[in-house]
Amino acid sequence: MSTIERPATRGQTALWVAPLCWIAVLLDGFDMVVLGTVIPSLREYGDWNLSTGTITTITTFGLVGMTIGALTIGTLTDVVGRRRALIYAVAAFSVLTLLCAIAPNPFMFGLFRFLSGIGLGGCLPTALALVNEFSKKQGGGSASTMLMTGYHVGAVATAALALVLIDPFGWHSMFVVGALPAVVLVPLMIRYLPESPAYLLSRGRREEAERIATQYGLVLDDASASDAPPAASAPARTLFSPKYLRNSIAIWVASFMGLLLVYGLNTWLPTIMREAGYELGAALTLLLVLNAGAVVGLLIAGGVADKIGPRTACIGWFVGAAVFLGLLSVKVSFGIYVLVFLAGCFVFSAQVLVYAFTSASHPAKIRATALGWSAGVGRVGAICGPLLGGLLLDAGYAVPWGFYAFALVGLIGFVAMSATRAVTTD
Template sequence: MSSTPTSTGRTAGRPGAAGRGAGRVASLCWIAVLLDGFDLVVVPTTLSGLSAEWGLSAGGASALITVGLVGMMVGALTIGTLTDLLGRRKALITSVTAFSVLTLLCALAPNPFVFGLLRFLAGLGLGGCLPTAIAMVNEFSRGARGGRVTTTMMTGYHVGAVATAALGILVVEPLGWRWMYVIGALPALVLVPLMLRHLPESAAYLLSHGRRAEAEEVARRHGLTLEDPAAPVDPHAGEASTGGAAATLATLFRGGYLRNTLAIGVTSFMGLLLVYGLNNWLPGIMREAGYDLGAQLAFLTVLNVGAIVGLLVAGTVADRIGVRTAGVGWFAAAALFLALLSIRLPLAGIYLMVFLTGCFVFSAQVLVYALVSGNHPPQVRGTALGWSAGAGRVGAIVGPLLAGLLVGAGVAFPWGFYLFAVVGVLGAAALAVTRTAARRPA
């Protein structure tokens, strides 16, 4: 069997073995992202049980949802940076372990204050999963373009959300809300040992930290081409690998990175405002529009099914026409279909509009992650992805609050959809001003 040369001049291992190794990395990262999808809906799924046991007010219930999102924002910003300093493997395994242990402790919480603290701490760990997993899966993509790699991995997010919602129907009523958090912690019993055994350190990270011999060995075993750690844009980027967390983060706010950093921050804010605003309040908006309860819950399911289909399509399109171009188009299409949701249609027609909205809204934000991953060199990639996810988590907090205010005021239909459409347009405009750069082999 022939061997494949890497850019270092050494030969890769057997292609089949390399493919299996890269596939294991992608599978482990997919499962880690699935846990993010679990967290998206686990508190709303268990909220009735929490409220009944502790007598929560509407404000208290909202606080329990929000505190986890705040933890994710802080976790994305901090762990995203640490992954560039300490390594992808260590950061991802630590994040999964911490999130799982703290989720299990949520099942034992004696009151809402302890529960909220545990949710915040679990959010810190979970917030680090997404940027680290995206960096890993792109760096082990074996030359594949980043759009399809990123969007395929992110299907795990919506599979996790749909599965958790379905699991809640089977578990919460007969067994109680605490069992959802026990079940949510169980994947770590399998996932963490598998990561310890099969998840290698990123070759790109190793090379950017001067560990060339280790990087070449990982590249040989997984059929990779090493990336240039000094790649494009900012001549000071190399300082990030030696200057600590502050220097690594500061790199994004100077020189050639500043424009992209600000634009990506705005785009991610808009993108996750839409994702979390719709996932939390679409049933409420549709109730205001006069649809019955069964239809309201079906809309949420159709929205997330559309998200999975949209992710698979978006990655293929992005790899053909460019991630930025596809992202701008996806945000613009999301704005269009959000505006069309304000029109009263027959039930079949509104289901179609919700499906198409899901196709574009969720994958638009994922294309932002693909753009970030493909346009930053290894030594700041985790930090850039952490910034993107962290800025987006602010939007994730604002979206449900804003939609809730509109529902409370009785104006969410149609004005909520018009507002969301404007957010989509702003996301497209912000993404349009970003710059792209090609990766270079080492």
Template structure:
């Protein structure tokens, strides 16, 4: 049954109901801009440090990266909570507007202090974008395809990262670091109007808020079923975010947070410092930026495979396998190989490392009911941001001490192993339901 083309619905008051096909591309593009913005600092840092831009030192570069990640942590925690109360649509649009404006402003920073403050404020929007977009695509995904929907939308992050690395190779030396931040902000001028006009509100979220008639209108138009959950979950949901630490859920939550900590440590440690670590291994700047690009190309391929595997064997089992694969490959990067061989190893490492973290998100999304889904994702991303902060700090510390190569890779390999170990302590939503009976 299709609603009238002019039917009012809760996506935006009197907005026109549109095709379901718009949801995933709009969320994917928002995550692409998130990926571009989150990786842009790692792409420009080598040039900024080499040329003394803004008078920046390695320690200050680490501090700026850390400031942005602290902002992301706060943004993920706050916006995940607000998304479960105010709606997926409003918060996703707000997140894109916030980080795009502040990214643009960073290009005009007069000194390192202002640059760091703007990166912190942009981080608030960046932190809120991922949990909101993942909650949205999970709830619009076809039944049994939640993990694949999560990993596919996260390919946007890595396409953004690949674009950042590729554009940086062409732009930074020719024009300077400022142009990268301007380029990262401009696409929002097109994306935000499209989101306002075409992005609906999730019927699962509407139903979780007691807005059943609106939820049915949207669900019928988009050919969806509204998600149902057990009586025990309904009772637990009445206390909101405290459900995550309620008996039965607490062990899962803590394990998810640990795995997310380890996964984001790897993602941000490598994206921030891989070019510099490879320079420490005596590769030139062009090849070092190439490694960052290839790492994220591998990530895109890994996500395309990981989601399909996770829908077949559960995101929990897939996540464990991907974390352990990451550990082996990261340790292998310490082996000196010819240039072609090391590029192949970096590609394979990207295939496993970044999917590991996204499989944590996939597990979180499909194993929490709608009323707390964005909160659970926000907590996973927010607590995990402590790992994201630790990654650049560890990389920067090892670089400063002259130990980044090869010990940085061994340290990151240990982190991957710990992430896989943490996921072995989780249970699926079905197992938790059975346990509560």
């Protein structure tokens, strides 16, 4: 069940949906970078005496929390609704992020990071489901890719804020700032964020669905207009049914590989480049170039996916990621910036296109659950990415085999997406 756009009959549009969801995803980008910005200060803070092992444990706990959040809140979204789940997830993440600023010891800091990760983990699948169900192009990729630009904007903004805040105000200030958006965002969501008509129809709430569709300039398609029965109370079980199991496994493998690349490269690219003989300044600049390529790649990938479909685009993007990651093993001078930029264009967009295909290939009654499981399994890849890079560096194989290893990960993502098949969403 889905919705398509038509001119609003009462001057209403879905203008608020995309910006509010975009800001929610921006918080995910904040969370990815914030710990890295405060680690140097944490190592020197008071009586905590944090070892590298303790910091690694805290980092892992946060990612485990996000995995649990994506799996549980993503599933609950198909039961309690997109609107309620997103509001609660943003509020919970923000409160617990603020508590990180006043944590009395490393244990409580790690606990708050774990719990805030659970809240944040539910934001992405819920926001993706909402934006896609209010998008102009149902089954395309531009809604997902545009939403995910918020992720990289959040990452870049957090790094910039760290330069301004940490020295004069201390590491605590970063977590205070990370919690502040909720002061404005949550009230705006309560006031302006609508429930998805597709979700309402999947729950048998036709009258509400038609009222919101009219208010926001949407028309229910023929499949949605039929009297569909309410969704099952255990939507996760549907992902393991014969109709969806093949795609479920393929999507989970592709998502695992996609986020392994995202987190592995963001963590270790500068270090691997130093091992390859590049100067430190150039190595750090390449990380910025990588993420700049990510934003450009997202904008291009969305338009391509709208034309050829997210599945075909995702297959091509994983191939591109593998090719350019492999080419990074070639020692060049200025040309390395071009190669890293192109690698960023393909690596990050490939993962987002997995989400776009997941959304397009599942009906409304299990869409958020499918996205939640895709993101949740992907978070396990996010944990493994830094571990893979670290193991290769410790073994002395980062150059050139680190590039080849990441390229192989891209090829596995390509194979996984190639194994998917079209599934009707009615």
